[in-house]
Amino acid sequence: MTVFDREFKKEIKEAGNALLNPPSSIDDLLTFLDKVENLLGYVEQKPSKSMITTPDAPYKDEQMKEIFQLILVAFENMSHVSTRSYKKVVSILDTIAKVKLCLVMLDLECDALVVEMFQIFLKIIRSNYPLAV
Structure with a gap:
């Protein structure tokens, strides 16, 4: 696993956890969702086995x-x-x-x-x- 993969996996996990307590401000929430959307854009159709994806319900x-x-x-x-x-x-x-x-x-x-x-x-x-x- 490359440094990029480890960092990406860490960012995805942090974003998922942050969704449990989203920002209360609409502008902050939209900015956060923009970031999450950009991160998810990098997830391939067949992610590596180390990437946590469905069917394991998060x-x-x-x-x-x-x-x-x-x-x-x-x-x-x-x-x-x-x-x-x-x-x-x-x-x-x-x-x-x-x-x-x-x-x-x-x-x-x-x-x-x-x-x-x-x-x-x-x-x-x-x-x-x-x-x-």
């Missing part, structure tokens, strides 16, 4: 439910196309669709959150939104 079910609730809060901000967070929210939406995260939500019996997510979509998404949304 979070407990209750923590995942909290993460899903935070994602819904982000979706509520998708109606503000002119904000800094809009592109991030669309990126989150794209990732959720690609990895079929709704299925994980249903596996964790987050039925109410799935319903709430679709209610948010129906409330804010308009015909002038990009086709991907």
Whole structure:
């Protein structure tokens, strides 16, 4: 393992742990999420065996439910196309669709959150939104 690999692994682990207590300021949170997004961009499709990845669940079910609730809060901000967070929210939406995260939500019996997510979509998404949304 190279020095870069060790440092990268350390940064990913620190970022994951920091997600348990995210910054309270919106600007600090967005800056932090930008950093995490950049880090995750370097994770290859077939990471080394030393890299901690799924299927070893890094979070407990209750923590995942909290993460899903935070994602819904982000979706509520998708109606503000002119904000800094809009592109991030669309990126989150794209990732959720690609990895079929709704299925994980249903596996964790987050039925109410799935319903709430679709209610948010129906409330804010308009015909002038990009086709991907």
